Amino acid sequence: MKKIALAIALLLHMHTFAQNPPTIEAEQPKWWKEAIVYQIYPRSFKDSDGDGIGDLKGIISELDYIKSLGVNTIWLNPIYTSPNDDNGYDVSDYTNIMKDFGTMADFDMLLKAMHQKGLKLVMDLVVNHSSDEHKWFQESKKSRTNPYRDYYHWWPAENGKPPYRYSLFDINHDAWKYDSTTNSYYLHYFSAKQPDLKWENKQLRQEVYNIMHFWAQKGIDGFRLDAFQFAAKDTTYPAFPKGYEKNFVQYYGMQGNLHGYLQEMYYEVLSKYNVMSVAEGAGNTFEDAHNLVDADRKELNMAYAFEAVDLATHKGYRLTDLKNVFAKWDSAFAEKGWLSIFLASHDCARLVSRYGNDKEPFRKASSKLLSTLLLTLRGTPYYYNGDELGMKNIRFSSIDSYRDVQTINGFVYEKNNGGNVQAYLDQKAETSRDNARTPFQWNANANAGFTTGTPWIAVNPDYKQWNRAAQEADATSTLHYFRKLTALRQQNPLLVYGKFTLVDKSNSNVFAYTREWKGEKWLIALNFSEQVSNCLLPFAVTNSQVLLNNLPTEPRLGTHSINLDAYQAVILKLPR
């Protein structure tokens, strides 16, 4: 009897074990957790045909360079047919290639060449909105009974003006645009040439899934869902409280049946391929973010939250805030879900200018320090092209130099509404997205070797000193340092999966933390200031091994402290 009871107990135990393997979700290995994503802004990367615009053949010609960086995944900004109101984020044909960038044959060649080199490709999927030049919209606006009418959000003008909706790019900040053809308003959260698609329409959703199948069947490795947190809407369009636009994500983000649509997308498309998925935007709370990415939700793999990247304004930021933001997101995702790590993209000014110090003599060290941060946090790093060279803000002084719809339309808004236009320009010199969109600096030749033609946007004049060729020849360059970092991350799962703990939290100069994995412990200490700074440690570091140091000077190790020079970054392996 006893034996039978024991056998039953054992069987029950084995059953529960099989049901609940004793692993923490965040520690389960996945290729996309181990990815180091390198973001390429195709328009500005490399021009192969002299029209002044980067293209796919240009990227193909530099795949050896990309591979040499030690990254393993590329995220390409949109390359689909587009009138380029927002540089490709206004798609007029989702299954064709923008003429400026080349042809579908070029794309196929690019994907094949990348895969041959062991590089994965993540594509931008821009389906919160399309271009107003997309066939769907052209049809939709023709009549109220057109079969495509319900692909977009329309408000009949006989019902009066629709409740105010703030638009991020509109010259009047007004997201409803009147269209006389059908005496109706259509909704556009971004520019008037980017009408929002109506996700509440099943047929529209099916069209998007077909587009995703098209690319997944070509063999791409992932999708980055642009502005997707805004995709679902309350189609009764209720009035929002006055001034809501200061906090518009609370009203636009994660509305309606967004999770239902993502689960449908997972079932219809994502689950059928070995692709990764990442949403731009993670809602308003940790719970929102978890609901997007926890494995049992069957929605997405990752979402990127904006809290860290939004900290720096034109006036700067406080290091303690940055530390707190990274620490609190890490702890909220320590067991379940997975984070994306980034501090720069095509949507913000340059990394070293915003979060580091681009003045001499600190530019090089602070640029290396920021790369160290991004490559040693838990989560998948998204690293923006050119940051490995320490490219900095161009700081345009005239509105005529800008190409970005957001910056230009914002200027018109200021002008038309009695704003301080000079103050606007001064601020944009620090914050405009165009700072990050100047051509990649390949060498000291004309136009930094980016094009033989006239570049679509000015090249940063510092290219004569700051370029790839010069950095290849200099063993101490930011470029070589970046390669050391990617190698360290590729070789050490500790940097991907290891536990993160902030050290000396209140230190306002030094950002220090440990990473721990399988009995091994590393300390990463980053002095974000121009002053020699000390960091207090709750453990001894005297016999540590220095794995990486961005300066020629050794860090000064006390028993329970570390003393660092200006912008010094070190990675130490602690004695067991």
Ligand code: NOJ
């Ligand atoms: C986010 C993209 O990253 C940005 O570049 C674009 O302007 C908006 N979404 C609208 O698509």
